[in-house]
Amino acid sequence: MGKLTVAKVRNAKPGFGSSGKPVKRAYQDGDGLFVLVAPSGAKSWMLRVQVDGKRRDIGLGTVDVDGLGTEAFGKGDPRHSEIPLMLRKSLSLAEAREKAAALRKLAKAGNDPKVERDRQRVKVPSFAEAVTEAHKALKSGWSERTAKAFKASLEEHANPKLGELKVNAIGSAEVITALAPIWTDKPVMARKVRSRIGQVLAFAKARGWRTDALPDARELRTGLSKQARGGNFAAMPFAEVPAFIADELGKGASASRYAVLFAILTAARSGEVRQVTWEQIDLEARTWTRPASVMKMKEGHVVTLSDAAVALLEAFAPKDMRKGLIFAGTRGGPLSDMSLTKALRTAGRTETVHGFRSAFRDWAAEKMPTIPAMVAEMALAHRVGTATEQAYLRSDLRDMRRALMEAWGRFAAPSLTGIAGNVTPLRRLESRVRQR
Structure with a gap:
């Protein structure tokens, strides 16, 4: 059982130095969880754990002394449940204990709790931004011509429909919408763009920007009209x-x-x-x-x-x-x-x-x-x-x-x-x- 109570957290005050000026003070709850009170009176949660034999102090969020979070929304309010615990910026005592327990468990398993805390905080880019990042990261392994064609084709044929969408919100329906205008008129280019969209989404998944599986190839074929036969390079007999x-x-x-x-x-x-x-x-x-x-x-x-x-x-x-x-x-x-x-x-x-x-x-x-x-x-x-x-x-x-x-x-x-x-x-x- 923790040492702190809601009343103790609400009434916690900063300390005072030898000069009489207020200084930061820490109040321990137990199992490495502390509430920190700044000289200004602002309060925040901090977890102290051992990672690879070294002490790590990890900020968890500000103190929600008025019960913001579960209490503020009301029991069962869906607005609260939609916010993952690791993303909540203001935590009640109960929430701070829950978050601290989860991170301690990760630390004991050999994971970096700070990385796990921030994993869900990653800013998910738009498709256009992901194209730029993927091009920047992958171009060193391509020829100059391939790198240029990759970016130019996506900017011309994919960004108009997908550019402003977050990469974690793009599924088969969105890809089909982007490809439809060129699928039969420019079949060779359309197939290249389809492949390159897949590359960008795979890159986004590797970066943690999306968790869903990539758009299914069968769904794409079903949602697009049949292309004319051929499409290969014109060859002389x-x-x-x-x-x-x-x-x-x-x-x-x-x-x-x-x-x-x-x-x-x-x-x-x-x-x-x-x-x-x-x-x-x-x-x-x-x-x-x-x-x-x-x-x-x-x-x-x-x-x-x-x-x-x-x-x-x-x-x-x-x-x-x-x-x-x-x-x-x-x-x-x-x-x-x-x-x-x-x-x-x-x-x-x-x-x-x-x-x-x-x-x-x-x-x-x-x-x-x-x-x-x-x-x-x-x-x-x-x-x-x-x-x-x-x-x-x-x-x-x-x-x-x-x-x-x-x-x-x-x-x-x-x-x-x-x-x-x-x-x-x-x-x-x-x-x-x-x-x-």
């Missing part, structure tokens, strides 16, 4: 690739045009090609060693270069110019992604550069059935197999990848390998490049 490359080789050389051709022959991503340097290329070994910094999976990758890819590079630049970026823009920096797209549009094509990876994969499946699918996936720098298979597969299957890429080069650009009957001789190609 692989049978049309040889004619396209032959036609492009017959035109004047430009960095963007040859970057597209190199992307096709290596089945590489646009960003990887735009950042390729001569220092990454070993023409003698016929390899392109790509650093982790330019790779989507953030893992270094070695591309085996076919005769066609090597011939394209050798024709594009003389030996004394093989330094730095291979496909540099007019200002000396990397080409923009749009510059490669523009090269395709100038050629009268509506596909994407990324779509040529799909063309390569289709060709490998249909025309190279004796080579395992895993080889083509590795050539695309995809992770293959289960986690267990990845742990045991120590080879990068380079010899098999070299055979596959060499066959792709002969198929896609026979004129560069000298095996076609009606070809553009390499010396004539080199001559045109020199005149650019």
Whole structure:
């Protein structure tokens, strides 16, 4: 039984120092609970506990001497029950004892009672604020382009509907409302935004800003109309690739045009090609060693270069110019992604550069059935197999990848390998490049 009573708490006074001035005074209730009276007469509750062998003094709230809390609202008043004990700023004696007992129990279990006290006090941000915080915390693990796209897409397509809502109040219905305007008109973007909304809400849950489960994927699918089939990157049928490359080789050389051709022959991503340097290329070994910094999976990758890819590079630049970026823009920096797209549009094509990876994969499946699918996936720098298979597969299957890429080069650009009957001789190609 505690030493204090309501009357004692109400009548508690500050102490007086040797000079006669009032000083803070503590009145003990027991089990580490004290009421502190400041020189001004203000009263507050304090709990003293041992945490990891050290004394900790934890403030619990002000003293509610008039019975504010349970007594003020009246027995059974719902307004009181809606306020969690740890969030009550003014406590009666009974409430202070209850709160102190809960925190003592947590301390004995090895938890930090101060952290537990403050857990429910965390300010829950709005979705827009959470987007900013998630971007700030996660961007160091992304490429600059991914970080920029993450924030821009959410600010444009999610914040108008979700931005002012608290992250702990967002469920499936709210996400559906945000996605509906773009779900069928911009299906690719809509799916990205849906994923990024999920990332923000997962980040919010990890920070303690929400406790509910993330919106259920099945509920989202049920609440949104069915998207049109497709939505993948527009790809050129692989049978049309040889004619396209032959036609492009017959035109004047430009960095963007040859970057597209190199992307096709290596089945590489646009960003990887735009950042390729001569220092990454070993023409003698016929390899392109790509650093982790330019790779989507953030893992270094070695591309085996076919005769066609090597011939394209050798024709594009003389030996004394093989330094730095291979496909540099007019200002000396990397080409923009749009510059490669523009090269395709100038050629009268509506596909994407990324779509040529799909063309390569289709060709490998249909025309190279004796080579395992895993080889083509590795050539695309995809992770293959289960986690267990990845742990045991120590080879990068380079010899098999070299055979596959060499066959792709002969198929896609026979004129560069000298095996076609009606070809553009390499010396004539080199001559045109020199005149650019």
